[in-house]
Amino acid sequence: MKGHSDKEFANINFNRLTKEMKIDLKAGIPHSYFSEYASIKVQKPSGQVVYNKDIYGDKYQNAATQKTSVEVGDFIELTHKEGDTRATLVNKENNKQEKIGNKIIYKVTNTGLEKVEK
Secondary structure, three states, X not given: OEOXXXXXXXXXXXXXXXXXXXXXXXXXXXXXXXXXXXXXXXEOOOOOEEEEEEEEOOOOXXXXXXXXXXXXXXXXXXXXXXXXXXXXXXEOOOOEEEEOOOEEEEEEEOXXXXXXXX
């Protein structure tokens, strides 16, 4: 995920084999023109939220690396105020790229991530 001047403020890596998602947050102010700017959420099919990170564009963010377990059936929701131009999902297995738009939800399957229609 990128912010002001296309500077990366977060990188998310989902490994379907280890069933782990690694969130690498970069230090800095993502985009001073926005308050609520982006979010990352992992949710069980029951609705229980197991990971939630709200990213505020106008607040300093410390560098941090966080990991969370992700299981088949879980949902990964990504939001970004400028997601059409500054947030891209890259499938490292086939190098396919997809812009996330303002909000996208994926369901974790045995074969990877499946986009869920809103």
